[in-house]
Amino acid sequence: MDTDAAQQFDSAGDLNELDIKLRQFQLSSKPSNGKLLPSPYLPPELNISETPQNKPPRRAFYGFAVSTDLMLDYALRWYERILTRESLKDVDPFWVTDIWAGAAHQHLELDPVHPRLNVPMVETPDGLQPCVAIYDSYDMIRWNLNEEEETEFLEFIKSELGLPESQEPLWYYCHGR
Helix, strand or coil, X not given: CCHHHHHHCCCHHHHHHHHHHHHHHHHHHCHHHHCCCCECCCCHHHCHHHCCCCCCCCCEEEEEECCHHHHHHHHHHHCCCCCCCCCCCCCCHHXXXXXHHHHHHHHHCCCCCCCCXXXXXXXXXXXXXXEEEEEECCCHHHXXXXXXXXXXXXXXXXXXXXXXXXXXXXXXXXXXX
């Protein structure tokens, strides 16, 4: 072991401190202090109205996590005479994402006058996935739907995307915010 490395860990106390810091990092890396998302309910510590303004919580979205392939298939249905999977093969993935997100915004939004639909990338147990979301934990308070409107919106999204009847909307952590 070289002397610099040996000097960094010269006592059992330093190793214990390193171990404690590693555990703290692992705990802080877990979503919502151990309460893992996705979840049907937003954990209270992610509710922006219940946290200090100088330390906003991590942003979360409520909706359906889906695959990028499903989103692309959805977009291609709308642009069937214009685009094909083959024509997009050599296109920058950023622009392909923009195409399917644009199709979702244009065709899944129930109220274009007061748009609420988001299509962020979210963290799922299977990795990063697009989420067709109707709530954002930062804006939820001012955009709350009544139960009937929410059900109608969610059923419309399920139907349009061809999601299984059993798939329920969940809260997901936003990637990168």
